[in-house]
Amino acid sequence: MPLTDPDRLFPTEPRLRDLARALYESVADLPIISPHGHCDPAWFAENDRFPNPAELFVVPDHYVFRMLVSQGVSLPDLGVPRVDGGPVESDPRKIWARFAARYHLFRGTPSAMWLDHSFEHVFGLTEPLSAETAEASYDHIEACLAQEAFRPRALFERFNIEVLATTEGALDDLSHHRAIRESGWHGRVITTYRPDAVVDPEFEGFAANVARLGALTGEDTSTWQGYLAAHRARRAYFRSFGATATDHGHPTARTEDLGDAAAALFAKVLSGDFTPDEADAFRGQMLTEMARMSLEDGMVMQIHAGSRRNHSAGVFAIHGRDKGFDIPGRTDFVGALKPLLDAVGMEPSLTILLFTLDETTYGRELAPLAGAYPALRLGPPWWFFDSYEGIRRFRETTTETCGFYNTAGFNDDTRAFCSIPARHDVARRSDCAYLAQLVGTGRLREPEAFEVAQDLAYRLAKEAYRL
Amino acid sequence: MPLTDPDRLFPTEPRLRDLARALYESVADLPIISPHGHCDPAWFAENDRFPNPAELFVVPDHYVFRMLVSQGVSLPDLGVPRVDGGPVESDPRKIWARFAARYHLFRGTPSAMWLDHSFEHVFGLTEPLSAETAEASYDHIEACLAQEAFRPRALFERFNIEVLATTEGALDDLSHHRAIRESGWHGRVITTYRPDAVVDPEFEGFAANVARLGALTGEDTSTWQGYLAAHRARRAYFRSFGATATDHGHPTARTEDLGDAAAALFAKVLSGDFTPDEADAFRGQMLTEMARMSLEDGMVMQIHAGSRRNHSAGVFAIHGRDKGFDIPGRTDFVGALKPLLDAVGMEPSLTILLFTLDETTYGRELAPLAGAYPALRLGPPWWFFDSYEGIRRFRETTTETCGFYNTAGFNDDTRAFCSIPARHDVARRSDCAYLAQLVGTGRLREPEAFEVAQDLAYRLAKEAYRL
Amino acid sequence: MPLTDPDRLFPTEPRLRDLARALYESVADLPIISPHGHCDPAWFAENDRFPNPAELFVVPDHYVFRMLVSQGVSLPDLGVPRVDGGPVESDPRKIWARFAARYHLFRGTPSAMWLDHSFEHVFGLTEPLSAETAEASYDHIEACLAQEAFRPRALFERFNIEVLATTEGALDDLSHHRAIRESGWHGRVITTYRPDAVVDPEFEGFAANVARLGALTGEDTSTWQGYLAAHRARRAYFRSFGATATDHGHPTARTEDLGDAAAALFAKVLSGDFTPDEADAFRGQMLTEMARMSLEDGMVMQIHAGSRRNHSAGVFAIHGRDKGFDIPGRTDFVGALKPLLDAVGMEPSLTILLFTLDETTYGRELAPLAGAYPALRLGPPWWFFDSYEGIRRFRETTTETCGFYNTAGFNDDTRAFCSIPARHDVARRSDCAYLAQLVGTGRLREPEAFEVAQDLAYRLAKEAYRL
Structure with missing residues (x-):
């Protein structure tokens, strides 16, 4: 499907x-x-x-991170920089995992439609994002990004x-x-x-x-x-x-x-x-x-x-x-x-x-x-x-x-x-x-x-x- | 049709x-x-x-002429009078032609529906208004207006x-x-x-x-x-x-x-x-x-x-x-x-x-x-x-x-x-x-x-x- | 039906x-x-x-009585109390009859949907409320209210x-x-x-x-x-x-x-x-x-x-x-x-x-x-x-x-x-x-x-x- x-x-x-x-x-x-x-x-x-993947889809996109914040995730935990340069999450896999585990929050939103479109039509993913598919999707997108074509x-x-x-x-x-x-x-x-x-x-x-x-x-x-x-x-x-x-x-x-x-x-x-x-x-x-x-x-x-x-x-x-x-x-x-x-x-x-x-x-x-x-x-x-x-x-x-x-x-x-x-x-x-x-x-x-x-x-x- | x-x-x-x-x-x-x-x-x-036809459908109807104005036609070119009595277009055929050539501007508007209804049900026109049908439609409506029944x-x-x-x-x-x-x-x-x-x-x-x-x-x-x-x-x-x-x-x-x-x-x-x-x-x-x-x-x-x-x-x-x-x-x-x-x-x-x-x-x-x-x-x-x-x-x-x-x-x-x-x-x-x-x-x-x-x-x- | x-x-x-x-x-x-x-x-x-029935459905429900008031019935005629304790309609059958005779006023409103749902699913009525059914519906609901189950x-x-x-x-x-x-x-x-x-x-x-x-x-x-x-x-x-x-x-x-x-x-x-x-x-x-x-x-x-x-x-x-x-x-x-x-x-x-x-x-x-x-x-x-x-x-x-x-x-x-x-x-x-x-x-x-x-x-x- x-x-x-x-x-x-x-x-x-x-x-x-x-x-x-x-x-x-x-x-x-x-x-x-x-x-x-x-x-x-x-x-x-x-x-x-x-x-x-995290810096492509999560960290710079306020449509995405505001929804996660609204449900209790902190901006630093999503790698969003502080103006004083203080520490924020620096492991993109952790950021991605936090995002993926809460992907259901986007149900019914255009963000979900845009993201699914990108996942499928730009990167060729075939499984909905979730906690279960977080790691595989990260690996897949990361492998794409390493290619000239991306x-x-x-x-x-x-x-x-x-x-x-x-x-x-x-x-x-x-x-x-x-x-x-x-x-x-x-x-x-x-x-x-x-x-x-x-x-x-x-x-x-x-x-x-x-x-x-x-x-x-x-x-x-x-x-x-x-x-x-x-x-x-x-x-x-x-x-x-x-x-x-x-x-x-x-x-x-x-x-x-x-x-x-x-x-x-x-x-x-x-x-x-x-x-x-x-x-x-x-x-x-x-x-x-x-x-x-x-x-x-x-x-x-x-x-x-x-x-x-x-x-x-x-x-x-x-x-x-x-x-x-x-x-x-x-x-x-x-x-x-x-x-x-x-x-x-x-x-x-x-x-x-x-x-x-x-x-x-x-x-x-x-x-x-x-x-x-x-x-x-x-x-x-x-x-x-x-x-x-x-x-x-x-x-x-x-x-x-x-x-x-x-x-x-x-x-x-x-x-x-x-x-x-x-x-x-x-x-x-x-x-x-x-x-x-x-x-x-x-x-x-x-x-x-x-x-x-x-x-x-x-x-x-x-x-x-x-x- | x-x-x-x-x-x-x-x-x-x-x-x-x-x-x-x-x-x-x-x-x-x-x-x-x-x-x-x-x-x-x-x-x-x-x-x-x-x-x-122009004085029936265009000159007095602000629904119609405002749309034409919004797309660059001037009010005087549509025959709309000046308060100082200064010159405006006086040839109703020219006014009608300007209107007809831009009839596509009314797509999706109630004006188009009202006008089409009048054209068809009051005057018996059968062709959509356009630059091509401007003259014939003018003649047709004008011929109607000359009759007692109109x-x-x-x-x-x-x-x-x-x-x-x-x-x-x-x-x-x-x-x-x-x-x-x-x-x-x-x-x-x-x-x-x-x-x-x-x-x-x-x-x-x-x-x-x-x-x-x-x-x-x-x-x-x-x-x-x-x-x-x-x-x-x-x-x-x-x-x-x-x-x-x-x-x-x-x-x-x-x-x-x-x-x-x-x-x-x-x-x-x-x-x-x-x-x-x-x-x-x-x-x-x-x-x-x-x-x-x-x-x-x-x-x-x-x-x-x-x-x-x-x-x-x-x-x-x-x-x-x-x-x-x-x-x-x-x-x-x-x-x-x-x-x-x-x-x-x-x-x-x-x-x-x-x-x-x-x-x-x-x-x-x-x-x-x-x-x-x-x-x-x-x-x-x-x-x-x-x-x-x-x-x-x-x-x-x-x-x-x-x-x-x-x-x-x-x-x-x-x-x-x-x-x-x-x-x-x-x-x-x-x-x-x-x-x-x-x-x-x-x-x-x-x-x-x-x-x-x-x-x-x-x-x-x-x-x-x-x- | x-x-x-x-x-x-x-x-x-x-x-x-x-x-x-x-x-x-x-x-x-x-x-x-x-x-x-x-x-x-x-x-x-x-x-x-x-x-x-009147005190259950009409007198305390401002959704119901405001609509009747908007069409000319007075609040006292619907039994709505006065702050000075002055007289208002005290016969619940009369209140019910006024309500029933004007039930068409609620057409298309959620009040009608809620009331019909209550009439049917709580009280088992089968006829739409109207002047004709006012008395029978009153009697039916009243008989229910007398039971322990209500x-x-x-x-x-x-x-x-x-x-x-x-x-x-x-x-x-x-x-x-x-x-x-x-x-x-x-x-x-x-x-x-x-x-x-x-x-x-x-x-x-x-x-x-x-x-x-x-x-x-x-x-x-x-x-x-x-x-x-x-x-x-x-x-x-x-x-x-x-x-x-x-x-x-x-x-x-x-x-x-x-x-x-x-x-x-x-x-x-x-x-x-x-x-x-x-x-x-x-x-x-x-x-x-x-x-x-x-x-x-x-x-x-x-x-x-x-x-x-x-x-x-x-x-x-x-x-x-x-x-x-x-x-x-x-x-x-x-x-x-x-x-x-x-x-x-x-x-x-x-x-x-x-x-x-x-x-x-x-x-x-x-x-x-x-x-x-x-x-x-x-x-x-x-x-x-x-x-x-x-x-x-x-x-x-x-x-x-x-x-x-x-x-x-x-x-x-x-x-x-x-x-x-x-x-x-x-x-x-x-x-x-x-x-x-x-x-x-x-x-x-x-x-x-x-x-x-x-x-x-x-x-x-x-x-x-x-x-």
Whole structure:
């Protein structure tokens, strides 16, 4: 019995299932467009082997370790590093055994589906992971990882990735991207401009970061105009490494368009003497500035709003960022985006992609906005919601108001490289299931469904990101 | 192949589909009760032919043109008038061609279903709209419109409309309604009292509007008591033209019951020197006053809360109201309605219908409120949500708490006359699909489902609106 | 024809239905774990017969009478007592007749399903309730109630209840629990520590209640340390009557961890001179204190947040609490719980169960929190949502993020004793329907589904509540 059901995620009614399968088969082999994610470009620059199964599947994946933590395993016991460099579990077999013994915790989750897909389709495992199969599966994966065929570039090609975008901070020198380009390897790995550290006054070391931005660009970033010029220069540098997009991760979707008052606000936040509201206003002002720059330079703008980062003070103090304790919160878009939209929302040549962790905004706010403003498109379901049910709810609550063509295909948004084919497969199956449902209920004609399936699996992402 | 699937919106499981079809067939031919909408009474007063396909289907329908705008077509290119009377596209064939070439944008939307239904069932078209069929479809519809059988009164009769309510401002002289009455035509077209322009201090020309209300009624509307008396008089005037209901479109559902302080607040807002919060408080006070008047005169009160009107400053400046840029927002009902409900909520002879654009309130707020207070009923899904999925979510999240009998049938709430049969058809099919699902899962007995189907398609609207 | 469909709540697609039925049959006869509810311990202490059908099914059940009230029946006409002892309907046959004649109002509601289940499976009725069957059904139920087999203890045993927890206020002397223990009867009825009256400064008689807490425990509850010590003593007293859990019903989920400032806040609220925000802060502080005590004494902590109690001022004035006018409201957990979670959220030996009336928090807040913090588990859908659709939405929006093992089985949370088997049956069927859906769409293996079905129906509740 295979680890994954060949008909998984399709509707169960036989006629619909047949149609969903036919739709899926028409897109299953399309290349993967991965326009937003967090893979490490060093993998492709250096093409070293992945160290071991635990460091491939457990230690770096907050989807995986947060679930184990929620059931009483400690982060150190899973090998998750401490910021002070203190001791954590260093035996990957022990980490793997802890993971395998608790694999039932993932029942019904997309993590289980992604992992099973990777285990079966990337590594050829045939038995479900459990305490009993822990050792054999570790040995099997380890033996694979030792082979050339499991190095990053080989997997990239095997995964049929047409383009993969990584995400780098504005101060990154993009040396890995340079190395990829100079290596002669033909895989298309591009960067994305992520300026959080130089636009968020509450980011650790903000003023020093802004100074460094000046040093990198030769602009005087102690002035508002010099600071904006430095962004322009840095965006151009990122574009020279293939970037077609910027990315902005803010706690809220607040935007501002303060005109002349912006310079004074910049001086205030740069001085370090500012209120939380001023920090938020400055982040909001910078979204509008970035949108204006996108109108100039053609870069697609992504807004990922609404994550309350580092919710646990204790986990943040000991283990730092991205440790599974980022929790979504209620997010307003209607009021928050108005200043930006009044400035540039009616520009058809601008593309702003909106992502949310608050599903209540899909039908109430995001689809009505994207179904009116030419500059807006909806990014796919994000983070906790890039799953079968998450995709279903996204389609059911947005399509009726903004259709398919104000959405932007799929993002995997992952740092778990081996899960990329699995995630795109889940998205393609989920979308085909939805399309089959539309056809079966007379809401879409069958030939249209085959066209839309191509659009959702491939074309819309490529077009939205200008790839 | 027909444009519309005869089994559209029914469940796909064969046994359920058969039951849904049987339920639907039992209500498909019932007359249409259209107790709330925005048709122009002039159509029925004058009975002129509709000018052309573009002005019938595109130019006045913000559902249609906002989608085209969201994909880069400009409002002027779609013939949407400018407030300054400046030039816009005046060739209806060009407008139609732009619409037809982008008809795929509507895939999966209720607009496509309503349009296809009208094209097929009202005009007899047999080919899907597209760039290829644009000209032929234009010619075909135009040829129809030239016939007597496609004039407003003939269509009204063909659509089997038992009663249709339009919506007029408090200052309207109802001359069209008078003309309809005096014409001898037997179609029942009634008005609805919509006092926004004289209860909202932020409405353009509020003070002048209130003065005009005084002039129309012979009351001194510079005093609080005179102002209330003028409303009473005006409501009576509307009732003399068949009105059984009032309608209130407010940004929030806030209500107040200020007692003696109301007079001072009225003086303040009438002076023009007031804060946004005072404006909101006054609107809230007037909801309670209107509810008290409804208790006196028996008019049903409709509250449509939560639309953030004219979101785009630019579109509003150039094209004015109702141009597809009204965006829903989060809406509170539990706290907001308490003053009104403490005043009159326990009155069984009063009917207040609540409408929301915030679906999260269905299960959390509206169904619990309507399932307790005798004065409350839930209006049907509104605006972005009067669709298959919208109706499904409404039933699934309200029925378990407030049942069917605290709801009020269907409203089409449209200014797109030809879509009326299509919209009621979608509602009837969607409700029958839901009822079939209940029967199929043992939550309702089959004979009960047939009764409820009648109630939802016809009886509840008629009773709720006292028609 | 039976009153209840033997295949109710199962999916309609035949293959899925067969699987759901098989899953259900594997758990249908498991004992009932009822770890949270509001049954009266006096029933089991005294084992008197239930007075009559109206007092069993209508008068005490706010689910039932609020629906009748919403359609115009008055609370007095349903026999619901007045706080002033004034006259209400005293003829149970008249109350029953009013209920029966309006039984169609419950179509599609879980109340109808629970009532039909009780009528059929507890009392053996075979005809649907209606005006026509009112008298016969009254006579039939009355005849049953006169028999020994329908006394509380006999029903408890017939319902196969392994353990039932009632809920008592901190000041309760637990005399009924003492009587049960001393009676020699072997039914396991335990108590739960519910300190609302002594932790909520806005509760009627708060200061007197705190003084009484001191008197009961011999602690000086005029001081902060004495007050905390009194809670510890009282919790121990409740544990001596089987309590394994505490329960906290707060309007919000706010928590605080004020350190030394807590003592001053306690003095302030005890003085009676405090603001609503100080009252809320004190409740929040007490949640954190209670969590710390749970860490000491092992009691499971339940937080039921978000009910706006006594929404109708008129109903509250005349009829008091729990009369169907408690309305849910929006609830924040992410910010609200942070102080408590920073204090004790990472403790694996602590169990805090979260309940919400705001379904939007399932996927956005609760599942991400429970899928990270070891101290958190999600309680089952509560109050308006412990229904087929409510359970479906709960599973669909939480499982993908926090899995099954961060949830805690089912609670009936009822004061309607005869509905207990019906409610657990609905939960078991709904969960099995969901599991069948997962298997049918390749998201769970069939043998796993049988394991999870046991967990959801029995094991998880028992473990979460340490029973």
